[in-house]
Amino acid sequence: MKPLSKTVEQFTESIFSTMTKMAIDNKAINLSQGFPDFDGPSWVIDLATKALRENKNQYAPSMGILPLREAISHNYKRFYGMTVNPLSEVVVTNGATEAIFCTCLGLLNPGDEVVVLEPFYDSYLASIQLAGAKVVPVTLKAPDFHFDLNELKAAINSKTKLLIINNPHNPTGKVFSAEEIETLGNLARENDFYILSDEVYEFLTFGVAHKPTATYADLKERTITISSTGKTFGLTGWKIGWAIGPAQLIKAIHNVHQFSTFCVAQPFQWAMAEALIKMDEYLVEFKAEYARKKDILINGLTERGFKVLNPAGTYFVMAQLPEGRTDVEFCKDLILSKKVATIPTSAFYLKSDEGTRMIRFCFAKKDETLLSALENLK
Ligand SMILES: Cc1ncc(COP(=O)(O)O)c(C=O)c1O
Known part of the structure; x- marks a missing residue:
């Protein structure tokens, strides 16, 4: 064989x-x-039960149902003051994991390099490798998990296409400071690479506010923000995730999503569309x-x-x-x-x-x- x-x-x-x-x-x-x-919360589970009984059981639109994309967009505005067009700048995926996969496949070519801050969530490596690109790790140093600017600069070259940040960070629990994100952002601008910012723990911070990478000056145009409802609602099995970013990047990410899973389970999307706007x-x-x-x-x-x-x-x-x-x-x-x-x-x-x-x-x-x-x- x-x-x-x-x-x-x-x-x-x-x-x-x-x-x-x-x-x-x-x-x-x-x-x-x-x-x-x-x-997870019973009121959210009830919303899914309602959707299951209300004939929401066929394929969903490939980008995600519009009310969910609108709810996601609404929350980025409400929590972070970010403007996200629900028609062109959001794609709903099977958890953040699929959003990471589709971003890597949608953006990378064989030979491209991706800088990843280690320790890192394991799906990054597989997604980058499946895209034929090369992983370039830069170590966050314990106990405060800071990066060394010289090590980071040495990891970047003309082949660097993407930097992956996870903030708040699994497994260390680190929340990156504004200064650190600004340093990473400056490098992205100077060297013209994209940033994938995995923010699945965005609502799990203790005494510090989460600030999405895309809200830093000029970073929105080169940042794909990925999140999901798994951690926020304690419903990891529902796998409702998304990528948001500039329309041309979302188009590429959606092109992969369309041919990998096509769409996400519809009843859970309806439940989350309602839950997200009632989460205060x-x-x-x-x-x-x-x-x-x-x-x-x-x-x-x-x-x-x-x-x-x-x-x-x-x-x-x-x-x-x-x-x-x-x-x-x-x-x-x-x-x-x-x-x-x-x-x-x-x-x-x-x-x-x-x-x-x-x-x-x-x-x-x-x-x-x-x-x-x-x-x-x-
Ligand atoms: C950093 C990080 N990113 C992504 C994910 C996956 O999220 P999802 O379950 O929405 O695919 C996890 C899950 O543990 C995670 O820790």
Whole structure:
């Protein structure tokens, strides 16, 4: 038989699936994969049920139903003062993951280079490789996860087509400062590359405001902003995501979406179209709940001797390991001896070995789950 795709052949099972499987096999409490172990708000689920019963069950328009694109546009204006044309500057995708994939396939040619700040979400690498482009990692340095400007400048050349930023940042919990985004923006302008800004944790910040990359001076014309409702509504299985950006970029991204999935499940789009414009009250409660859960986990881990890095955003907490321990063996040991599953962070790095000295906990869990995990970690 003839060999299969050389690019795909390199892909292995993601660390998230591996750790979740190991957690299940060992009956461990799963603080590894980034999704809640509780359901999303019942009022949003009711909206989907209503849509399912109201004949919204056929293919949706490929760009996404207009009321959802209008709601997305409405929120960018309301929360960030950004003007987004719902007719030409928004495409609804199967989660942020598909938006990332379509952006890479829509913008990149073989031989192009993409600068990615590591540690990074694993789908970036696969999407870039499937587009035939080259990943150029630049390391965010612990404990504050800053980038070194010289390292960054050295990573950029005439082939650089795209920079991927994730803000708020998984797995570190970092929220980039205005100065950092401005530095990245200046480099994008000077070297004429695009920015993919993955902002799926936009509403999960603690004491700092989220500011989309596209709202910085002159960056809108070269920025594709990607987000989704998975994290914000605790409904990761619905996979309602989007890319917004200049019309000609969205057209290219949509061209890939059209031939990969064509459209997104229609009933969930109707539910989200309504939920997004009614989220004010919900957001207050949502942020308070997650801030509380973060404190439960951080205080508990600190009491148990973990050296935790307090996140400014996301629902993840990184902990630095004691001297002499490495992440994969530490995580396996935690599952076997303490029945708690976490994520070894080396999986988020390509270049640096910094990840081997940290692990990631997820606090998007019921209080009882967090407390049981902390009890096990005593
Ligand atoms: C940084 C980042 N981007 C994108 C995603 C994927 O989002 P979605 O579930 O909407 O595809 C995740 C999910 O964990 C993430 O952490």
